[in-house]
Amino acid sequence: MNLFSKLQYKVKSRLNTYKNKQRSEKRKETILDYYGKNEPATPELKAAVAYLKNHPLGVFQDSFTDKYNFKDVEVHKDESKDLLWVNHGGHRLYFKRSYNAITVKLLYNGLLAEQDPESPHRYTAEGFDLKQGDFLLDVGSAEGIFSLSNIELLKKAILFEREPEWVEALEATFEPWKDKVEIISKFVSDQNDADNICIDTFLSVKSFVPDLVKIDVEGAEDRVLKGMELTITQHHPKIALCTYHKQDDFNKFSKYLAERNYTISSTKGVMFFLSPGEALTPPFFRKGLVRAIFSGDTV
Numbered sequence: 001m002n003l004f005s006k007l008q009y010k011v012k013s014r015l016n017t018y019k020n021k022q023r024s025e026k027r028k029e030t031i032l033d034y035y036g037k038n039e040p041a042t043p044e045l046k047a048a049v050a051y052l053k054n055h056p057l058g059v060f061q062d063s064f065t066d067k068y069n070f071k072d073v074e075v076h077k078d079e080s081k082d083l084l085w086v087n088h089g090g091h092r093l094y095f096k097r098s099y100n101a102i103t104v105k106l107l108y109n110g111l112l113a114e115q116d117p118e119s120p121h122r123y124t125a126e127g128f129d130l131k132q133g134d135f136l137l138d139v140g141s142a143e144g145i146f147s148l149s150n151i152e153l154l155k156k157a158i159l160f161e162r163e164p165e166w167v168e169a170l171e172a173t174f175e176p177w178k179d180k181v182e183i184i185s186k187f188v189s190d191q192n193d194a195d196n197i198c199i200d201t202f203l204s205v206k207s208f209v210p211d212l213v214k215i216d217v218e219g220a221e222d223r224v225l226k227g228m229e230l231t232i233t234q235h236h237p238k239i240a241l242c243t244y245h246k247q248d249d250f251n252k253f254s255k256y257l258a259e260r261n262y263t264i265s266s267t268k269g270v271m272f273f274l275s276p277g278e279a280l281t282p283p284f285f286r287k288g289l290v291r292a293i294f295s296g297d298t299v
Contacts, residue, residue, distance in 0.1 A: 028057040031284050041283065044270050048285050059110075061285070062269055064118035070109035075101040081172050091148055094172040096165040111145050120269040120288030123214055123240040128265070128291045130154065130212055137199065137210045137237075139188045139224055140217035144170050151177055156208060160184045162195070188217065190226035198227030209235040219245035219275055225256065232260055236294035243290050244273045250287035262292040 032053065040046040048061040058065070076085050078094070084104050085092045095104045114121040123146055130136060133155045138147045141159040143166065151157065157180060161167055167185050174181040189196040203209065209231070215224050221241055231237065239257065243249040254264045270285035 024057045027280055028052060030280060031057070034282055034284070038282070044268075045283060045285055048270050048272075057272060059271055059273060060113060060119060060121075060269070061272060062118060064116050065113050068109050068113045068116075070105040073105040073108050075104045078172070083169060083172055085172075088145060088148055091151070091176075092173060093143060093145060093148055094169040095143060096169055098165060107143075111143070115145070115149070118268055120267045120271045121242075121244070122267055123289065123291075125265075125267075125291065128238060128240075128293060134211040135208050137213040139199070139213060139215045141170065141183075142166055142216075144173055146214055147181070148173060151181075154180065156180050156182075158182045158184060158202075158210075160186065160188045160197075162187045187220070188215075188224050188227065189220065190223045199224065200228055200230040203231055203235075210237045212238045212240065214240045216242040221245070221249065221253065225253070232257075232262075236262075236296065238294075239290070239292040241290045241292065242288065244271045244286050244288045245275055247278075247281070247286055250290060253290050257290065257292040261295045263295050265291045265293075267291070 032049070035049045040049050051061045051063070055061070073086060076087070077083070078085055078092070081094070083094045083097060084099060084101060085094045086104065086108050087093075093108070095107065099107070113119060116122065124130065130150045130153050132153050134153060136147060136150065136154050136157045138144065138157060138159045141147060141161045144159055144161075147154070147157045147159055151174075159170055159174075159181065161170060161183065162185055164185070167183060170183050174183070184197065184202070186197045187195055188199060190198060192198055192201050199213070213228070213231075215221050217224055221243070225232070225241075232239075239262070241253055243253055250266070258264055266287050267289045269288075271288045272285055274280065
């Protein structure tokens, strides 16, 4: 990148930062104005609103985020791969080739906050976790931090990720565990073609069944569920399913899985999240995750 391109990038980044700050402040004002006239319907909403009054609007409205500071993140470069990485639990976690060090710091800091025990986005909990020798389907793995965090426990991990830059980073991260990690560069969906695959179809030619299916696919969670109907009804894996991409997903998916004899639990608190093009409407905050375990098992 030449000097002019660097300057152009910095100006654009600062302008975007300013615009995002202005947008966030306006959204905060709208939310607080609404709840100044309407009582929050749940204790979790009430807590989120109380926190928001004295803090900027963010994804997580809770003090647990205070312990995470992106400036504390150390970023390294693998010269042989020309990729940046961080030390995650003693293992290298690689990032997209197009990311600079600041982006990696911010992203990794956010990933740590996401999996905090108090986070609405945390996939596992006591009684809902991975055990030694388990099989994991990581659907929408992105950088793969969830699989890497549990890699020593797992007998097999299947990572589904379509974005080529993430696939390159995943291949670098999981190079030491090629014997038990498989990376599938397809969207997980309710159809099978060159770009998509159903979990039912994928597992039909495998000799194992998953113990846990983690699903975080940018709002396409319903299609993933449709494509794993047989897996749900016949094999009953634990399911960690993100519900923050759409306002009604928590209730919709909870009902769907309860009808299939799953016991539903949720994470702590609520999140603020708007998908692209989504309007800002009450109640503004939403539940982040459904944890589902077959009723024949013990939560």
